[in-house]
Amino acid sequence: MYNILTLNKISPIGLEKFDKNKYSYASEIENPDAVLVRSASMHEMEFSPSLKAIARAGAGVNNIPLDKCSEAGIVVFNTPGANANAVKELVICSLLLSSRKIVPAIEWAKGLKGEGENVAKLAEKGKSQFVGPELKGKKLGVIGLGAIGILVANAAIHLGMEVYGYDPYISVDAAWGLSRSVKHAKTLGEVYENSDYITIHVPSTPETKGMINSESIQTMKHGVRIMNFARGDLVVKEDILAALDEKAVKVYITDFLEDEFLDHPGVIGLPHLGASTPESEDNCAVMAADELIDFLENGNITNSVNLPSVSMPRTTDTRLGVIHRNVPTMLTQIAATVSAHGNNIENMTNKSKKDYAYTVLDVVGDVDKEIIAELEKIEGIIRVFIYK
Numbered sequence: 008m009y010n011i012l013t014l015n016k017i018s019p020i021g022l023e024k025f026d027k028n029k030y031s032y033a034s035e036i037e038n039p040d041a042v043l044v045r046s047a048s049m050h051e052m053e054f055s056p057s058l059k060a061i062a063r064a065g066a067g068v069n070n071i072p073l074d075k076c077s078e079a080g081i082v083v084f085n086t087p088g089a090n091a092n093a094v095k096e097l098v099i100c101s102l103l104l105s106s107r108k109i110v111p112a113i114e115w116a117k118g119l120k121g122e123g124e125n126v127a128k129l130a131e132k133g134k135s136q137f138v139g140p141e142l143k144g145k146k147l148g149v150i151g152l153g154a155i156g157i158l159v160a161n162a163a164i165h166l167g168m169e170v171y172g173y174d175p176y177i178s179v180d181a182a183w184g185l186s187r188s189v190k191h192a193k194t195l196g197e198v199y200e201n202s203d204y205i206t207i208h209v210p211s212t213p214e215t216k217g218m219i220n221s222e223s224i225q226t227m228k229h230g231v232r233i234m235n236f237a238r239g240d241l242v243v244k245e246d247i248l249a250a251l252d253e254k255a256v257k258v259y260i261t262d263f264l265e266d267e268f269l270d271h272p273g274v275i276g277l278p279h280l281g282a283s284t285p286e287s288e289d290n291c292a293v294m295a296a297d298e299l300i301d302f303l304e305n306g307n308i309t310n311s312v313n314l315p316s317v318s319m320p321r322t323t324d325t326r327l328g329v330i331h332r333n334v335p336t337m338l339t340q341i342a343a344t345v346s347a348h349g350n351n352i353e354n355m356t357n358k359s360k361k362d363y364a365y366t367v368l369d370v371v372g373d374v375d376k377e378i379i380a381e382l383e384k385i386e387g388i389i390r391v392f393i394y395k
């Protein structure tokens with residue numbers, strides 16, 4: 008039996024993927040083999056030695072201690088693109104909210120309650136205070152052209168906006184998916200200088216944290232509207248509040264709430280709703296469950312953020328999965344150890360990702376615990392899994 012610990016509400020459609028004869032899952036479970044998580048922070052968690060994998064049903068993995076996981080041989084997965092459409096739709100909604108004063112207009116309209124026959128007349132009289140510009144013809148800067156950024160950029164082109172896209176690490180697949188009408192901004196400065204609206208779609212990393220700050224805001228157009236559906240810490244809270252007070256930033260729409268935002272007239276705050284659609288929750292949970300099942304049962308890795316993708320059809324009854332450092336002589340030492348025990352290696356594959364690598368070996372014959380112990384003693388080998 009495999010034990011799956013769930014740390015957030017995970018869509019039942021994903022959980023149903025786990026065969027009840029082989030898996031138990033619960034929000035409290037002893038010795039988990041794997042964790043299924045959304046946004047819950049795992050930074051302070053103690054990991055049981057039984058833990059082999061963590062699947063983030065979503066995109067951002069800043070709630071997971073990646074270095075600690077890599078050093079413990081825990082594979083961390085996410086579900087690229089599975090919730091991107093949900094975020095795109097809310098960003099498009101936010102572009103409109105930031106322009107057309109929809110939220111204050113709705114609040115004001117509620118105040119007409121009790122005016123009876125005069126409501127329509129009062130509405131016509133009062134509406135001029137809620138005039139706001141159209142999106143068509145305006146310039147939108149999209150920072151980060153991954154699963155979400157591309158969808159937002161392409162949708163904004165269809166709304167008649169002039170779109171500047173910035174992503175120095177754009178993947179080939181993403182570049183293929185981007186509308187040819189999106190202008191290629193070569194620097195962030197180009198985005199800041201030109202944009203009437205800016206939307207951020209990058210992960211929170213040491214490079215991106217605090218990227219929206221007093222200095223960067225100074226280079227933006229006066230009265231720029233900023234959307235942040237990526238992570239709260241990409242924007243320096245004190246700096247955005249000061250810029251809003253000075254009207255340098257007209258509106259800040261964020262999915263990440265802070266106490267100071269709640270009553271600020273320039274902020275529209277949402278309670279991290281970007282991915283909260285049934286469709287996204289299902290997509291993410293199904294993808295995360297599939298990734299865990301294929302890893303726990305076959306040692307195949309797809310969509311890991313700390314280890315390479317390695318998938319090989321099973322060709323023998325016994326498989327070894329070896330997580331090791333990306334250094335010379337690992338493969339020769341692994342092969343020599345397995346061969347010394349008389350096990351023929353029928354098929355083997357190896358891939359690396361930055362400092363780490365993963366090797367899968369389909370071997371003939373039974374593999375005894377001794378081989379595992381011997382392999383784990385080799386310097387550079389972090390963890391060995393056996394699949395039968």
Ligand SMILES: NC(=O)C1=CN([C@@H]2O[C@H](COP(=O)(O)OP(=O)(O)OC[C@H]3O[C@@H](n4cnc5c(N)ncnc54)[C@H](O)[C@@H]3O)[C@@H](O)[C@H]2O)C=CC1
Binds near residue numbers: 151210236282
């Ligand atoms: N509000 C919500 O509910 C959600 C928020 N998110 C957040 O949005 C982020 C992006 O999500 P996806 O588009 O699905 O991820 P993704 O991994 O497909 O795209 C991220 C893009 O950012 C680019 N990038 C990285 N560093 C950059 C930098 N310094 N400058 C410019 N571009 C850079 C990458 O090259 C990549 O193309 C996630 O990391 C997560 O933090 C994601 C889903 C839901």
Ligand SMILES: O=C(O)C(=O)COP(=O)(O)O
Binds near residue numbers: 045065068279282283
């Ligand atoms: O996928 C992401 O990065 C998100 O921020 C979505 O978070 P959630 O799964 O809705 O808690």
